[in-house]
Amino acid sequence: MSEMVEITVNGAQMQASKGSLLIDKLLDENIHIPHFCYHQALGKDGNCRMCMVEIEGQKRPQIACDTPIKSGMNIRTKGENIEKVRRDILELQLINHPIDCPTCDQAGECKLQDYYMESGFYESRVNIDNKTNHEKRIDIGSNVMLD
Numbered sequence: 139m140s141e142m143v144e145i146t147v148n149g150a151q152m153q154a155s156k157g158s159l160l161i162d163k164l165l166d167e168n169i170h171i172p173h174f175c176y177h178q179a180l181g182k183d184g185n186c187r188m189c190m191v192e193i194e195g196q197k198r199p200q201i202a203c204d205t206p207i208k209s210g211m212n213i214r215t216k217g218e219n220i221e222k223v224r225r226d227i228l229e230l231q232l233i234n235h236p237i238d239c240p241t242c243d244q245a246g247e248c249k250l251q252d253y254y255m256e257s258g259f260y261e262s263r264v265n266i267d268n269k270t271n272h273e274k275r276i277d278i279g280s281n282v283m284l285d
């Protein structure tokens with residue numbers, strides 16, 4: 139059995155397994171932590187950067203999916219600074235994503251949509267006319283549609 143250590147998350151003290159991933163602890167405790175590329179069954183990837191948290195003593199926010207738990211860590215998942223960081227990362231994700239929610243099969247079950255809704259419906263700095271592909275279907279025969 140691994141050693142249990144004391145950590146603080148958003149001001150609440152809790153016990154956690156030393157060396158285990160911070161994101162697992164946050165998910166186990168039902169603490170909201172946005173993430174795209176991490177899954178408990180598949181492990182870490184570290185690409186999306188959405189799981190950023192503030193850790194006392196660290197200069198910059200860290201990704202929770204690649205942060206092993208250490209004794210005495212003081213973590214913040216909420217607050218103006220970390221929410222701004224996540225919002226900026228989300229904006230980067232959205233730059234290269236089509237905005238075809240009305241015709242997308244994943245609409246309504248999409249974390250990107252959920253996180254965008256959470257982040258406050260900010261106005262886009264991107265020209266969205268170039269990002270809608272809703273007219274991509276091409277009729278290539280009497281019974282065939284290319285999509």
Ligand code: FES
Nearest residue numbers: 173184186187203
């Ligand atoms: S969940 Fe993607 S970097 Fe952590």
